[in-house]
Amino acid sequence: MTTLAHLLDDFEFLTDWEDRYRHLIELGHTLPGLAEDEHTEANRVTGCMSQVWLVADQQPDGRYIFRADSDGIIAKGLIAIVLLAYSGKTSAEIAAVDIDTIFKQLGLDQHLVVNRRNGFFAMVARIKALAQVPAH
């Protein structure tokens, strides 16, 4: 399984937008997604321009496993990165993730247009809410 460290290595050598997006789209294709009956209104993250659904399963040890899906392939690629950053962590670890820096390191920060960034933060906000990370 790819880790965030692998991902950072991969993206380091992708200098132009086309290669980055090609890689992002490939990541999107690897995302397992959700079952059709999990595409519910309750699981839908509002504020995203593509449709995004997110589910959290808390493990007996307190860690959260996140699974998510989208109807857009680029959104799925972004989700794959977000899940690498957040899934399998405890509430305290989730609170400590610096997602802005991760996207900056991936060179994807300027490639996310404002609307998508907003949607993207809606997903991060949902992850934190599901993991009961206190706001601020």
Next chain:
Amino acid sequence: MAAAARMNAPAQSAPYDVAAVRRDFPILSRQVHGKPLVYLDNAASAQKSRCVIEAMCQLYEQEYSNVHRGVHVLSGLATTRFEAGRETVRRFLNAASANEIVFTRGATEAINLVAQTFGRSQLTAGDEIILSVLEHHANIVPWQLLAQEKGLSLKIVPLDARGQIMLDEYEALLSPRVKLVALAHMSNVLGTVLPVADIVRLAHARGIPVLLDGSQAVTHQLVDLQALDADFYVFSGHKLYGPTGVGVLYGKEALLNTLPPWQGGGDMIETVTFAGSTFKPAPQRFEAGTPAIAEVIGLAAAIEYLEQLGMGNVHAHEAMLLEHASTELAGVPGVTLQGTAPGKGAIISFTIQGAHAQDIALLLDQQGIAVRVGHHCCMPLMAHLGVTGTVRASFGLYNTLDEVDGFVRAVRKAAELLV
């Protein structure tokens, strides 16, 4: 002005110099993502020429004051320029009188104004309003709110396979209970130009007034309101290369003066006592409070710029862009063009099989190309088309054939990455 001179045919004089036009729009020289900006989101909002920006600056730097009722020099100057702006709009649309031009915040507010004045005063339970499948939410929701309040029903004209309204179905809907027809002049998604002359003629034959949403049409073709004979006509300034925050409601003067006010406040009254108030005639009756003074002057500057270019020339230039773009785009594998009605305006909506519209638009943005994606405030139309959204490229007077080619290349690239 002679009727012939108001036709959409190109003027005989100088050829259309798009390079010179582009130099008049400062923003067009900027880059996005390190690539030259190709702005194809004109149906959402058009860019502003230097003359619009300068007209607004000049007002604020030299002539600004509140309008109407002032006795000092600046108030006189600002009022003169503001009312000259109203006359410019009248001339552009060939309305019979400047009293028929009401300034609003935009087309949306203009439609709401008609719903809240004409609609609330003249429609009663059981009455019907005719809309079409391709309407913008701005020409649906105000009527829905009114219908809920008053027990009205909305009758919807269907579309044919090419995206034109079915005129025979429209005629069949014109029952004695219909009290208003409210239709787009041109679709903001499909580019379809509705058969407005027939629409107005058939409604008027039954004594039914007609409101046309001209938000898209006014930017692409010459509109002659006296020839058109619509009772209400609305559009926004910002799509017509003018500022945001200003729009126009045209209404026939006699009709406007039968309507009650909507918003109350200063500038719209004749006398106020605590026992009651009396109201000015149109247009002041509907312009409560301080209007968008600089924006009206900016809009007038935008219209004067369009008059200089000639709407016939603009129309011919955009028709050429549309034809080229339609032909080229149809040749991209997987592309479906949404809306192919004959005589349509310069808007192309499309989908690509196997690719999400959002993803296509994102990859176009990476290549410097600004388009719009989604439902375009037309969710009933999306449902009719059986899609969740489309990618829309809308052309303006400053776009070029080279930009169209760059756009089609970028779509090919996006399709290659996504499919």
